[in-house]
Amino acid sequence: MTASSQDTLPFSHPLRVETITLRPVAVDLAAEQGELAAVASFLGVASAEALKASYSLSRNGERVKLEGMIKASLHQNCVVTVDPFPVELNVPVKLDFAPEAEIAAMARPSEDDEIDIEVLMNEEDPPEPIIDGTIDLGLVTLEFLALALDPYPRKPGVAFSEPAPETPAESPFAALLQLKRGE
Template identity: 40%
Template structure:
């Protein structure tokens, strides 16, 4: 039984086979997956998304290391203009069989992600680390938020008083 895919990018990997092969595993998102992730993350576009992973350990305890890299379009929070940027995130995640920590209170241990039915999903891991690498307040290069200077703030009712003055009859 394969775990249900989570999100638009799913690449289930059989841990036993991956450990025996001992090779780097590369996850590349296709155009449809990138478009779905861009919608999920509120990005104008994801031009490329690649995860490169190495697995070490056993069938019951596993460490995944690697990198997630992407070329994306973001929207500047200051100018609202789209701009291109890159994301590069280092990955280091522990996995374990679900019964490896049976009886351990969650607050007492840093519980690893589960190995479900002998599989882990490197596609979900790729999407997760892309999300972690996104700047929540992206700014176009060279753009900075300039708050109004002290004393520059206008009374919000000043313009209304001007309008009110124009409507009042003369001689009252």
């Protein structure tokens, strides 16, 4: 993420990596009232009433480990009734960060490597990049919150029922057929 794209985020909290120690550093974030409307718009929800995140960060050399919890109160629109309804989210977060150069080196195949794509289900995710010595905790919060949202939210107790099939209108030729038969 570049500095210019950070300016467009509704919830940005950059943290310099050098402020993180070997011992866990606790960081608590809370969206201010003015940021909540922008967060709701960014996430595509009806409204956001509260957004808090508590993180614990520790550093080992150039790598950073982040663990924490996001708590959010918002309203989503029901896909059946289109009415907004309240949603409470508690989202666990666990990420590793590494410098951009280290991640680029891991992604670059050597000359003798064959191109072979294999998906390992139990393999850990690669680390996220540390950009210009900074981790944006606001961006992490927004990304995990967006992933936790139900893409097809349904208000509790509302069920989708398929509309009854329409009875076909009588064909205009049916009257002619009746005349032909002499009915």
